[in-house]
Amino acid sequence: MNDFSPATLDIARIRSDFPILSQTVHGKPLVFLDSAASAQKPRAVIDAMVNAMETQYANIHRGLHWMSERTTEAYEATRDDAARLLNAADRAEIVFTRNSTEAINLVAHSYGRGVLKPGQAVLISAMEHHSNIVPWHMLRDDRGIELRIAPITDAGELDIDAFERKLEDGKVGLVSITHMSNVLGTYTPAERIVQIAHAHGAKVLFDGSQAIVHRRIDVQALGCDFYAFTGHKLYGPTGIGVLWARRELLEAMPPFLGGGDMISSVTDERSTWAAAPHKFEAGTPAILEGIGLGAAIRWVEAIGYDAIAAHEQALTEHAMSRLSTIEGLTIIGRAQDRGGVVSFTMAGAHAHDIATLLDRSGIAVRAGHHCAEPLMRRLGIDSTARASFAAYTLPSEIDALADTLTRVREFFG
Amino acid sequence: MSLDDLRDLYQEVILQHGRHPSHAGKPATYAATAKGDNPMCGDRVQVFLSYDPAGRIVDPRFDARGCAISIASADLMAEAVAGLAPDEARRVFVRFRDMARTGECADPDETMELLRPLAGVHQYPSRVKCATLPWHALMAALEGEGQATSE
Ligand SMILES: Cc1ncc(COP(=O)(O)O)c(C=O)c1O
Numbered sequence: 225m226n227d228f229s230p231a232t233l234d235i236a237r238i239r240s241d242f243p244i245l246s247q248t249v250h251g252k253p254l255v256f257l258d259s260a261a262s263a264q265k266p267r268a269v270i271d272a273m274v275n276a277m278e279t280q281y282a283n284i285h286r287g288l289h290w291m292s293e294r295t296t297e298a299y300e301a302t303r304d305d306a307a308r309l310l311n312a313a314d315r316a317e318i319v320f321t322r323n324s325t326e327a328i329n330l331v332a333h334s335y336g337r338g339v340l341k342p343g344q345a346v347l348i349s350a351m352e353h354h355s356n357i358v359p360w361h362m363l364r365d366d367r368g369i370e371l372r373i374a375p376i377t378d379a380g381e382l383d384i385d386a387f388e389r390k391l392e393d394g395k396v397g398l399v400s401i402t403h404m405s406n407v408l409g410t411y412t413p414a415e416r417i418v419q420i421a422h423a424h425g426a427k428v429l430f431d432g433s434q435a436i437v438h439r440r441i442d443v444q445a446l447g448c449d450f451y452a453f454t455g456h457k458l459y460g461p462t463g464i465g466v467l468w469a470r471r472e473l474l475e476a477m478p479p480f481l482g483g484g485d486m487i488s489s490v491t492d493e494r495s496t497w498a499a500a501p502h503k504f505e506a507g508t509p510a511i512l513e514g515i516g517l518g519a520a521i522r523w524v525e526a527i528g529y530d531a532i533a534a535h536e537q538a539l540t541e542h543a544m545s546r547l548s549t550i551e552g553l554t555i556i557g558r559a560q561d562r563g564g565v566v567s568f569t570m571a572g573a574h575a576h577d578i579a580t581l582l583d584r585s586g587i588a589v590r591a592g593h594h595c596a597e598p599l600m601r602r603l604g605i606d607s608t609a610r611a612s613f614a615a616y617t618l619p620s621e622i623d624a625l626a627d628t629l630t631r632v633r634e635f636f637g
Numbered sequence: 638m639s640l641d642d643l644r645d646l647y648q649e650v651i652l653q654h655g656r657h658p659s660h661a662g663k664p665a666t667y668a669a670t671a672k673g674d675n676p677m678c679g680d681r682v683q684v685f686l687s688y689d690p691a692g693r694i695v696d697p698r699f700d701a702r703g704c705a706i707s708i709a710s711a712d713l714m715a716e717a718v719a720g721l722a723p724d725e726a727r728r729v730f731v732r733f734r735d736m737a738r739t740g741e742c743a744d745p746d747e748t749m750e751l752l753r754p755l756a757g758v759h760q761y762p763s764r765v766k767c768a769t770l771p772w773h774a775l776m777a778a779l780e781g782e783g784q785a786t787s788e
Contacts, residue, residue, distance in 0.1 A: 572656070574704035576678060577647070580761060584643050593679040606679050606702050635647070636705075 233531040239616050241266040241523070252586030255621045260406055260434060260565050260612030261590050262456045265520075269460055272519035273512045284511055285485055285502075299511050302518030303501075306466050309521050310451060311442040317474065319467040319501040320509055324433040325355040327452035327467035328400065330504060331429055332359035334477040335398065335450075337367055344397040345370035347390050347426065349382055349412070350602050351405045354595040356431045360400065372396065376602065380408040380557035384416060391424035399428045400450075403435035407594045407608065408557030409540070409565035411435065418447040427473070433457055437614070438536055438563040440529035443468055455513065459614075460520030464513035467504075474500035481506040524615075532615050536564040539613045539622060546626035552633055556608050564613035567594075570629070573636040575607040581635060582609075585628045587621075646761060647705065650713075650754040655705030660715035664698050673774030673785035675766060680707050684774040694718050694726060697775070704767055710755055711771035717748050723779045730772050737768045 239245050242264050247254045256264060276298060282291035284299050307315040321327040336346070336359075346360050350373055364371045374387040382401075390396065399421040404411050414430060421428045429450035432441060436453045443451050450473070455464040469477075479486055479497055483506035488496040497503045524532070543566050547553055552571040570578060579591035590610045593600045600606060611625055667685040674681050680703035687695045697718055699711040714733075718726040733752050736742045740759035742749045758768045773785035 576680075576704035576764070576767065577706070580646065580764060581643055592677070597679065600679065606681075635643070636652070 233527065233535045233615070235535070235616070235618060238527065239618075241268065242616055243267060243270070245616060249586040249588070250584055255585075255587040255624050257611040257613065257617070257621065257625060258588045258590050259437075259614035259617070260457065260610065262462070263437065263459045263614050264616065265461070265516075266459055266523050268523045269516045269519045273461065273516040276512055276515045281512075283508055295511060295515075298518070299509070299514045302514045302521070305518045305521040306468070309436075309441070309525070310466075310468050311444050312468050313444060314471055316499070316501055317468055317471050319469065319474070319504045320514060321452075321465040321467050321504075322463055322510065323456070323465040324353075324431060324452045324454035325465075327454075327465050328356055328429070328431065329359045330467055330480045331398075331400070331450055331452075331469075332363045334480050334504070335427075335473065336360075336363040336369060338478040339473075339476055340367070340369055340397045342368040343370075343395065345372050345395045347372045347374060347387075347396045347399045347401075347421075349374045349387075349401050350376045351380065351382075351408060351410065351596065351599045352402055353406055353431065353433070354597070355433075356400055356402060357598065369397075370395070373598075374401075376410075376599075379559055380405070380410050380603075381559045382410075382412050382417075384413065384420075387417070388420050388424075391421060391426060394425055396421070396424065396426040399426050401428070401430060403430040403432045403441075403451075404438070404563050404565075405557070405596075405599075406434050406565060407567050407596050407599055407610065408559060409562040409567070410557055410559035411439075411561040411563060413561070414446050414448070422447070434563065434565065439533055449473060455517040455520065458517075458520055459523060461510075461513040461516040463510040464517045466517075471500065474504070477504075479503050479506070483507045485509075527615060535615060536613050536617075539617055539619060540564045540566065542619050543611065543613070543622045543625070546622060547629070550626065550629050550633060552637075553629065556603060556605070564617075565610060566612070567608035567610045569605060569608055570633060570636075573632060575609040577636065578609045578629070578632055581632045582625070582628055585624070587625055587628060589625075646757040646764070648754045648757065651705060651709040654709035654712040658699075658701075658708055658712035660696075660698055660712050661700065661708075662698055663700050664696070667698070669778045669781060671774045671777035671780075671783055671785055673770045673777070675703075675770055678703075678767075680704065680767065680770060682707065682711055682771045682774050684711075684771060684778045686775075686778050691722075693720055693722050695720075699771060699774075701771065703770070704764075706755070706758060706764055706767040707770055710768040713752055713755065714771050714775060717751055718775065726775065726779060730776055733772060734769055737765050 280294040284296040303318045306318045360371045427449040432453040451468040456462040486506040556567040575591035669686040672683045682701040685698045697715045777785040
C-alpha cells in the first residue's frame, strides 16, 4: 500500500455515515466491492425517508392539506436537487422514473415511437447494459426502426471512427450510449460523441447509471439531449431514477404511461396532457424514494465530485497495479479514461467460484455477465468477476481483495 | 484467514471433476439432447444421451461452460446415470435435488454417495442452481424437450 496517496476526502467520516459498513459477513468485516450494482446508503438518506414517514407523510400533488403540502414540497425539492446535480437549464426537464431502465424505456417509447420514423435508426455501442439494448430491439421489431451498434476496440474503448461511419448516411435519429461501462469501467468520450452525432443530425442519450456516481455531470456543457441515471447506485434508494431531457424534446414527445397526475383534463372521450415533466409521471410516484434521492444528491454534493473522483482514481490505480501482479489474472478493459470498476478473469477459476471464495472472506464482488451479454461475446468470455469502488472504499479493502485473490489462485491452481 | 472452510463446498472430488471432467464433449451420434441455461449468470450446459436396446442410458455426455460446481455436477451426474433406465434417472434427480437443497440424504446408497460431495452447496443458496442445472438439462433430454425450464 505504498503507492497509494490519500485524496482530499475524510474517509473515516464518510465511512461513519454508512451504518452498514460496520457489519460482519461470515465473521469477517464486510468488504463491499459491489457498489456498481447498488451502493450502500448513508445515514442522511435513511433518516430522510424515515423522517418523512414519521412526521409528514401523505400523497402528493393532490391533497389540499398540510401533510400533503409538506410531502409535495419535499418530493419536489428533489427535482431541484437533480436539476442542480446535472446543471439542467430548467427543473421541468427532470422526469422521475423508477430507474435507468425505465428512463431509457420512456425514451424508446415516447421519442422512439412518437418522434422517430420507420426507416430511421438508433445507434448504441457494443458495451451497453441490457437496459440500453432490449428497449431498442423492441422498438425495432415494433416500428421498423433499425438498430445499429458501434464497435469497441480490444482495449474496451469506443471506436470513434467506426462510430462516425455508422452515422454517415444520416439515418440515425438517436444515439443511445453508455457514459461509463459497468463492466469495463470505460468512460465514453461524451463531448465528441455529441459533436459527431449532432453534426449528422442525431440526438444523444447518455446512460449515466455508472458515470454520475463518479464524475460531475453537466448536461449543458456536454450538449446532450437526454441523460438517464438510477438513484440506488448514487447512494440513494431503489425505485427512483431520473430522465433529463431538453424541454423542447419533452414537449414534442407523447406520454409514456397514462393515468392520474399526468393529465390536464379527462372527459369520457378524451384526455389532454399535463405539461412536462408531469406528462411523463403517471400515478402515485415513489414518494419516499424521491425524498431519499434528494438526500443522496445533497450528500454527494457535500463531499464534492472533485474529492470523490480523486479518491476513486487513486483506488482504481491501486487496484490495477495490485491485481495485475497476480499470476493468471487478466484485467478486462484497458481504457485510458476509466472509472472505479475493475473486471477480471482468472485462468482455471470461473467467476462464480472466485466470488464464492471471496465471499467467505467477507469480500462482496459481482460475478457473471453483468447484464451485458453482447459485450461478453465481443470479448470472447462468458463472465467476469467485478470489483467496484465507491466514496467509502478503503485502499486496504483492495489489498484484502488482492491478497485473497492470490489465495484463490492457489486454491484452484 | 484461510479459505479452508470452503473445503465443504470445494472438496477435492469437485475440484478434480471441475478441472478434468471425464464425460465432457459432444458425441458424434446421440439419441436425445437438451440445453440448460442459467440466464442470471450465463452458465450453459448441453446434455447428450444415447440408449441401449433395453432403453438404458449409455455413455451420457455433456458440453458445459460454467463454474467448477456446475461442471463437476455434470460429470458426476453422467457417472451416476450411466446404465440407468429413464425412470431410475428421474428418481436419482429428485433425491439429488433434495440433497443439494437440504444437505441431507434420507436414503443413501452407492449412487448418492457418489454425488454426496455436492451436498455442500446447500449452504450457498445462490450456488444450488449451479449444481442442479445439468440435471434439469438431463430431465429435459429424457422428456425429449430441447430446452430445460429452470427453477
Ligand atoms: C450502465 C448501466 N445501465 C443501466 C443500468 C440499469 O440500472 P437499473 O437496473 O437501476 O435500471 C445499470 C445497472 O444495473 C448499469 O450499470
